[in-house]
Amino acid sequence: MDGNASNDESCNIDWDTDDEREIGNFPPSSSSSFSVPNGDVNAGSGEGCSSAGSAKFRLIYDMKFPEELVLKAIEQSGETEDFESILETVLVLQALENSPEPQKNVPSDQCSSAYDDGFLDDLSDSDSWCESSIADATNAESAEDQRVLALTNMEYSVEEALIAIDRCGPGASVAELTDFITAAQMAKADDVFYKELPDESKKKRKLYELEVLKKKKRERGAYVAAEDNETIRLPIPMVGFGLPTAEGSTVIHRNLPEAAIGPPYFYYENVALAPKGVWDTISRFLYDVQPEFVDSKHICAAARKRGYVHNLPIDKRFMLVPLPPRTIHDALPMTKRWWPSWDTRTKLNCLQTCIGSARLTDRIRKALENYEDDPPKNVQKYVIDQCKKWNFVWVGRNKVAPLECDEVEMLLGFPKNHTRGGGISRTDRYKSLGNSFQVDTVAYHLSVLRDLFPGGINLLSLFSGIGGAEVALHRLGIRLKNVVSVEISEVNRNIVRSWWEQTNQKGTLIHIADVQKLNADRLEQYMASFGGFDLIVGGSPCNNLAGSNRHHRDGLEGEHSSLFYDYFRILDLVKCMMNRR
DNA sequence: CTCAGAATGAGTGTAGCG
DNA sequence: CGCTACACTCATTCTGAG
Numbered sequence: 001m002d003g004n005a006s007n008d009e010s011c012n013i014d015w016d017t018d019d020e021r022e023i024g025n026f027p028p029s030s031s032s033s034f035s036v037p038n039g040d041v042n043a044g045s046g047e048g049c050s051s052a053g054s055a056k057f058r059l060i061y062d063m064k065f066p067e068e069l070v071l072k073a074i075e076q077s078g079e080t081e082d083f084e085s086i087l088e089t090v091l092v093l094q095a096l097e098n099s100p101e102p103q104k105n106v107p108s109d110q111c112s113s114a115y116d117d118g119f120l121d122d123l124s125d126s127d128s129w130c131e132s133s134i135a136d137a138t139n140a141e142s143a144e145d146q147r148v149l150a151l152t153n154m155e156y157s158v159e160e161a162l163i164a165i166d167r168c169g170p171g172a173s174v175a176e177l178t179d180f181i182t183a184a185q186m187a188k189a190d191d192v193f194y195k196e197l198p199d200e201s202k203k204k205r206k207l208y209e210l211e212v213l214k215k216k217k218r219e220r221g222a223y224v225a226a227e228d229n230e231t232i233r234l235p236i237p238m239v240g241f242g243l244p245t246a247e248g249s250t251v252i253h254r255n256l257p258e259a260a261i262g263p264p265y266f267y268y269e270n271v272a273l274a275p276k277g278v279w280d281t282i283s284r285f286l287y288d289v290q291p292e293f294v295d296s297k298h299i300c301a302a303a304r305k306r307g308y309v310h311n312l313p314i315d316k317r318f319m320l321v322p323l324p325p326r327t328i329h330d331a332l333p334m335t336k337r338w339w340p341s342w343d344t345r346t347k348l349n350c351l352q353t354c355i356g357s358a359r360l361t362d363r364i365r366k367a368l369e370n371y372e373d374d375p376p377k378n379v380q381k382y383v384i385d386q387c388k389k390w391n392f393v394w395v396g397r398n399k400v401a402p403l404e405c406d407e408v409e410m411l412l413g414f415p416k417n418h419t420r421g422g423g424i425s426r427t428d429r430y431k432s433l434g435n436s437f438q439v440d441t442v443a444y445h446l447s448v449l450r451d452l453f454p455g456g457i458n459l460l461s462l463f464s465g466i467g468g469a470e471v472a473l474h475r476l477g478i479r480l481k482n483v484v485s486v487e488i489s490e491v492n493r494n495i496v497r498s499w500w501e502q503t504n505q506k507g508t509l510i511h512i513a514d515v516q517k518l519n520a521d522r523l524e525q526y527m528a529s530f531g532g533f534d535l536i537v538g539g540s541p542c543n544n545l546a547g548s549n550r551h552h553r554d555g556l557e558g559e560h561s562s563l564f565y566d567y568f569r570i571l572d573l574v575k576c577m578m579n580r581r
Numbered sequence: 582c583t584c585a586g587a588a589t590g591a592g593t594g595t596a597g598c599g
Numbered sequence: 600c601g602c603t604a605c606a607c608t609c610a611t612t613c614t615g616a617g
Contacts, residue, residue, distance in 0.1 A: 234594075271609060273593060304609080350608060357586050388607080425584060435609045465609095539609080547608035550590055 069093055166557050167565070180516075232279045234272060238295035238305060241314045243444070252314060260287035260311045263532065263578045264460075266571050267312065267445065267469070269437065269539035270564070271546050272305040275555045278545060279307055282556070285568045287311075292445070296438040300324040301331040302348040302391075302411045304438045313448045320443045320475050324413060328393065331411060338394035342380050348391050348403075351411060352548060353434030355402035356390030368398040405429045412468075413439025413475075415499075419466055422498060424491045432492055437468030437539060443476050449535065456481040456507070458530055460574065462515060462538035462567050463487065467496035469537040480507045482530045486515045515566045520573055532578050536571050540564040 073089035164177040241252045268286060272279075272293050279291055286309045296304035301324070325331035327346045329339070364383055368375055375383070383400075386392065392400035403411070405426060409418050412433060419429045446469070449457060456479030461469050464487040473480060487493050493511050500509050510526070512518055527533070543549060544558020552558055 236595085269609095273608060275592070303607090305607090306609085349606095352608075353610060354586095359586075385606095427584060427586095431610095433609090437609095542609050543611090546610060547592065549608090549610045551611050553591075553610090 167562050231277065232283065232291060234293050234305075237298065238272070238293050239298050240292040240294040240308070243294075243298050244317070244319050254290070254314060256311055257288045260289045262311050262575075264534055264536050264571075264574055265310070265312055265449070266536045267308065267310040267442075267538070268567060269306055269308050269442070269537075271542045272307045273547055274307075274542075274545040275553065278556050282307075282309060282564065285565075286571075294441055296441045297347045299326075299441050299444065300411060300413070300438060301326055301328050302438070303350050304441070305350070306438075306441070308442075308445060310445060312445060313452075316448055316451070317444055318447045320413070320440050320447075320472075324411075324440045332393055332407060335393045335395060338396055338399065340374070340394070342374055343384060343387065343394070345384075345388070348393075348411070349388055351391065351403070351408050351434055353431045355430055356386070356392055360386065360390065361392065361400050361402070364392075364400050365398045405433065408433045412436055413441075413443070414466070414468075414471060418471075418499060419495055422491070422494050424495070428491055432466050432489070432495065435542075436465050437472065439468055439472045439475065442468060443472035446472055446478075446535075447476055449473070450476055450478050453478060453534055455479065457534040458482040458532065459484070460533040460536045460570070461485045462536065462570060463540050463563070464492065464496060465489075465539070466492050467499055468539075470496065471499065474503060474505075480505060482508045482510070482526075484510045484512065484518075484526055484533075486512045486518060488513055488515075515563060515570070518566075518570055520577075523570070523573055523577065527574075527577060533574055536574060538567045538571075540567050 073093055076089050076093075161177070164180045167180060241254065266286070268282070270278075270282065272295075283289060283291055289309050289311060291307040291309045292314075293305070293307045296302060296306070299319075328348060329336045329346075364386060367379055367383065371379070374380070387400060391403055393403065395401045405419065406416050408430065409416060414433075414436075419432055424432075457473070458481050459469070459473065461467075461483060464470070464485040467485070470480065470483060470485070485493075485496060487496070490513075493513070497509065497511070508530075512522075540563045541560035544552055544554040544561035545556070546553070554561070556562060556564055
């Protein structure tokens with residue numbers, strides 16, 4: 001076994017160009033965000049040819065706006081008889097009526113406080129956002145319009161309605177939306193802490209809502225001022241803040257922003273190749289910490305380009321032992337015998353949630369059987385392209401095959417049969433594994449916790465999946481005292497529960513299915529019972545960020561990926577509660 | 582109903598080249 | 600620098616068999 005990767009291009013990392021790199025913080029970026037011109041506040045196509053009279057009727061009787069408001073709006077709308085325009089005016093008037101005092105159901109630290117603490121001074125177009133957000137509501141497609149209106153008629157604010165639609169997805173019913181809003185309100189009402197928080201936290205919260213509104217604006221094709229002068233770039237090679245090598249590790253320093261420093265430690269993960277601006281947003285929310293982008297191909301035999309935002313120390317990291325196999329041949333020795341010389345892969349591509357079909361491998365076999373020797377270049381190219389696309393490996397003469405489940409488990413650093421049994425289907429195993437951490441990579445980052453917490457840690461694990469973080473910590477020899485794990489999928493919870501029992505964990509495992517249910521009350525309970533969380537890990541859903549998604553690559557505001565904001569919500573809550581102790 | 586197979590590109594970043 | 604070609608991507612939806 002010639003374990004040395006003879007022609008492994010990716011290992012030629014230039015480690016000694018500079019022994020010491022300084023990683024600066026982000027420049028404050030809020031000043032460049034929000035310039036929304038006033039010109040684009042038109043009421044869509046305005047295809048409705050209703051007269052002002054019927055508009056008045058609908059607005060008063062159908063939508064239950066006060067008559068005097070509607071009359072005033074019609075008066076102000078002047079020449080237009082467009083229903084949409086009048087509706088827009090009504091909404092603006094209504095918002096103006098409400099604006100001097102905090103809107104109903106909205107805690108005082110929401111909209112108005114931003115003005116008090118001078119946050120909006122940072123914005124280039126400070127006085128237009130509120131107005132444009134209202135205009136946004138009327139720019140919406142009619143279905144969304146109706147729901148916004150329904151909600152505003154139920155005395156929710158336009159902002160709340162918009163955020164709810166954003167978060168619950170375009171298909172959400174009014175009932176679902178009201179559920180979301182009331183849940184959010186309860187969470188906010190619980191947050192008595194926020195009232196006595198430093199300005200920084202209020203700003204963050206405001207920023208959260210502004211971000212949603214801004215995204216909305218952008219989705220509708222509205223012009224948003226160029227902010228690409230400081231977008232986050234991916235490093236080449238993608239080795240994060242440094243990886244261990246035979247030559248030794250580079251010494252790197254970084255200065256965390258003040259607001260980012262723990263407790264608790266946090267660790268957030270998602271796909272590196274997300275749509276433009278996503279990582280800027282994530283980083284801004286997570287206390288302006290610069291993401292660490294790592295491709296796991298530098299650590300194991302499969303590529304996995306991921307970004308990690310965390311406030312962990314980055315010196316004195318160490319790798320899990322035994323070290324993972326670093327080439328396909330080391331990981332899957334039996335493939336070596338059949339591997340043709342013209343397939344020069346040494347690393348697999350990203351392990352995803354779907355595998356190639358039997359029919360495709362059969363087509364490849366048939367294409368190759370026509371030749372005694374090496375096939376012609378064009379056939380080679382076809383085969384290689386398919387192999388790279390589906391991560392096929394060679395299991396016989398002219399025979400390629402997708403990876404088996406247990407092989408994926410091994411490549412990702414999980415114990416064998418981790419996802420096996422318990423009624424899980426093969427398809428679901430691939431899906432759960434494809435959505436998981438690469439354990440060795442994550443463990444390398446988390447390794448610094450071993451010396452910091454010799455007695456073990458209390459872990460809050462959001463979007464746990466099949467427990468990549470738990471497995472990583474366990475393999476590092478970090479005792480898990482109390483683990484609160486949030487995971488929507490029942491099969492995944494079963495997998496973690498089963499692993500927990502098999503590894504004879506002495507700590508306590510608490511499972512929660514719905515991240516929305518994890519509010520300040522419950523957090524307070526947990527923290528009172530075992531005294532705070534040491535680490536908050538989470539890889540929020542990537543569905544709407546991942547390049548493989550042809551249908552709904554909607555960015556951070558997508559149906560699933562917007563759960564990132566719950567990660568932030570919970571992290572920020574815990575952070576505030578910890579600081580009060 | 583579950584399960585597996587098959588069809589379904591766009592967005593993003595990089596390398597190469599004149 | 601601008602252009603082009605190329606490589607890669609934690610997926611969703613539909614269909615059909617059992």
